[in-house]
Amino acid sequence: MRAKITYFITAAVLVFYFVLVGSRGVLLIKHGTPLTVTFGLAVLVLPLIGIWFLWKNTRFVTDANRLAALLEAEGGLPVDELRRNEAGRVDRDSADEVFARRKAETEDAPGDWRCWFRLAVAYQDARDTPRARKAMQRAIALHKAAAVPAAA
Numbered sequence: 001m002r003a004k005i006t007y008f009i010t011a012a013v014l015v016f017y018f019v020l021v022g023s024r025g026v027l028l029i030k031h032g033t034p035l036t037v038t039f040g041l042a043v044l045v046l047p048l049i050g051i052w053f054l055w056k057n058t059r060f061v062t063d064a065n066r067l068a069a070l071l072e073a074e075g076g077l078p079v080d081e082l083r084r085n086e087a088g089r090v091d092r093d094s095a096d097e098v099f100a101r102r103k104a105e106t107e108d109a110p111g112d113w114r115c116w117f118r119l120a121v122a123y124q125d126a127r128d129t130p131r132a133r134k135a136m137q138r139a140i141a142l143h144k145a146a147a148v149p150a151a152a
Contacts, residue, residue, distance in 0.1 A: 007061070014054055018047035060133075063140045067117055070143075078102070078118045082125060095126040106135075113142035 021043060028040030071077050083094040102122035106115040116139035123132035 011054060011058070014050060018050050022047045060137070060140070064120075064136050067113065067136075067139060067143055071114060071117055074114075076114050076118075078121050090125055090127075092126075095122070098122050099126050111142060113139040113146065116142060 025040045025043035025047075028036045028043060031037075031040075068077065078098075081094075082098060083091040085091060099119075099122040102115075102119045106112075106119045109115050116135050120132045120135035120139060123129075123135055
């Protein structure tokens with residue numbers, strides 16, 4: 001719950017920032033000189049990119065949470081079997097062992113979104129966030145493809 005609150009506060013601050021920057025861009029455009037119009041348009045591009053980025057990340061998190069809820073309902077969420085050190089951090093060797101099992105499971109069933117979801121969790125446990133994100137994106141894509149009936 002703490003992560004959700006932090007995400008929504010951060011998103012609200014970003015939206016406020018986008019509005020503030022966007023209004024400055026509009027003011028520059030209204031000034032009317034070629035230079036200020038050019039700067040104004042450039043300034044307007046930044047909030048548009050930011051809004052797109054925020055939207056994509058929000059959709060990603062929503063989709064990943066939906067898959068987690070489905071997997072939990074099926075009883076297929078990965079069990080936390082990782083050893084931890086005194087500070088509570090995941091033991092690297094333990095994460096590597098679990099990762100090897102999850103990778104083999106995914107190689108055996110590459111079309112199963114559940115395997116990709118569990119692989120994403122294993123990547124995250126191994127502190128490989130970029131690969132965790134790619135694996136979760138693959139899980140989301142496979143789930144969406146399975147939900148759409150094949151055209152005859």
